[in-house]
Amino acid sequence: MGTITVTNLGKAYKQYPTRWSRLIEWIDPRNKLHHTPHWVLRNVNFSVQSGEALGIIGINGAGKSTLLKMIVGTTQPTVGSVTMTGRVAALLELGMGFHPDFTGRQNVMMAGQLLGFSVDELVALMPEIEAFAEIGEYIDQPVRVYSSGMQMRLAFSVATARRPDVLIVDEALSVGDAYFQHKSFDRIREFRKQGTTLLIVAHDKAAIQAICDRAILLNAGKLEIEGPPEEVMDYYNAMLADRANHSVKQETTGSGAVQTISGTGEAVVDEVTLLDESGQPVEVIGVGQPVTLRIKVKCVHAIPELVVGYMIKDRLGQTVFGTNTYHLKQVLVDLAQGQSVELHFEFTANIGVGSYSVAVALHTGDAHLANNYEWRDRVLMFNVVNMKVEDFVGVAWLRTTVRSLP
Known part of the structure; x- marks a missing residue:
């Protein structure tokens, strides 16, 4: 079974003040250093247990790709260590070292052997690899004529031709059409059911929250936060709006849920309540029931423009619906x-049975990235039950009629 243990991992690159400094350092008999280290990763510690899925997120330049390269061994760490068990398959970059002048079939044979397959195994697996990649006659064309999406299809097909103990995937899956992305994630989910350990880097919030058990956030080369995917993604979302006098914190509510709160504090959420048709607070509503979300806001400072929005998220933290003023x-x-101001958002709860949370945002413009006065996740929790409508599945209820035509 596959496991990953990262201990005190760090990576520094040498920065030389002039083009001659490197040569001088080599020949200096005093062994004096003529460079300064530039740390891109430092003091990173985490572990992934057998069968677990861990997501890695962070803004561009946070060190995600460098971390994965050190884990798979294509880049050596400056300090620390990585320990892995089981057979590892990694998809870090498009092409996986494909040679542009060789055909797709020839590259499959070469790349497959680098992954540990024998020639006989690759010959036996070739029909399945071709079928999954779905690139047709291009399998016998030079890779240089492939699009980036076609390269990703073939690379992923080779890397996952046999279920690995550990599967490591960088953002290569974000390239290509939606059809193959769904197909790839279906294969990943199937591997997970069979016990594969997964380490994945993605900007796709829904993918991280749907597939992963835990997530870590890298920020400026350090591990900023680790925890359940929803909590980490909430924190990451708050960081994206980071500005002067902007704070990000997490608090544990009375129910035990972790709530992320961010913003400048110039305006604050005073109260959020879900009301039924008679104006009474409710925690359980029915599918298709008219409700009102009452939001009370207090202005700590004078506010020239205020936009108030809300977002409904399901139990996995994935957005069901959101809008704002x-x-x-x-x-x-x-x-x-x-x-103080009070707003009433009136809507019909045409959403599926389940548990939901509400996030509220106070800002300017169409999103919180410009001036984020306050963003509160999980400010309200409620449940939806089906009391009156026909049975259905999914996150949304669409009133449906059917006609039978001769």
């Missing part, structure tokens, strides 16, 4: 210091 053309302007 900017899109509803109800922007509030020229609010005084200390002023």
Whole structure:
């Protein structure tokens, strides 16, 4: 079974002040250093147990790809160590070292042997690799004529021709058409059911939350936070709006849920309540029931423009629906210091049976990335049950009729 243990991992590159400094360092008899180390990763520690799926997220330049390269051994760490057990398959970059002048079939034979397959195994697996990649006659064409999506199809097909104990995937899966992305993730999910350990880097919030058991956030080369995918993604979302006087914190609510709160604090969420048709607070509603989300806001400072929005998320933290007063053309302007406002968002809960949370955002413009006064995740929890409508599956209820035609 596959496991990964990363201990005190760090990577530094040498920075030389001039082009001659490197040569001088080599020949200096005093062994004096003529460079300064530039750390791109430092003090990274985590482990992935057998059969577990770990997601890695972070902004560009946070060190995600460098970390994966050190884990698979294509880059050596400056400090620390990586220990892995089981057979490893890694898909870090498009092409996986494919030679552009060789055909897809020839590259499969070469790349497959680098992954540990024998020639006989590759010959036996070739029909399955061809069928999964679905590149047709291009399998016998030089790789230089392939699109990036075709390279990804073939590379993924080779890397996953046999179920590995550990599967490591960088953002290569973000290339290509939606059909093959779904097909690839279906294979990954099937491997997970069979016990494969997964380490995946992706900007796709839904993919991380749907596949992974845990997630880690890299920021400026350090492990910023580790935990359940929803909590880590909430923290990452808050970091994207980081500005001067902007804070990001996490608090544990009375129910035990971890709530991420970010913003400048110039306006704050005072109260959020879900109301039924009679105006009474409710925690359980029925499918298709008309409800009102009441949000009370207090302006700590004078606010020239205020947009209030809400987002409903399912139990996995994936967005079901969201809107705000900017899109509803109800922007509030020229609010005084200390002023309170109350907004009622009225809607019909055409959502599926399950548990949901509500996030509330106070900002300017169409999103919180410009001026984030306050963003609160999990400010409200509620459940949906089916009491009146016909049985259905899924996250949304669509009123449906059917006609039979001769």
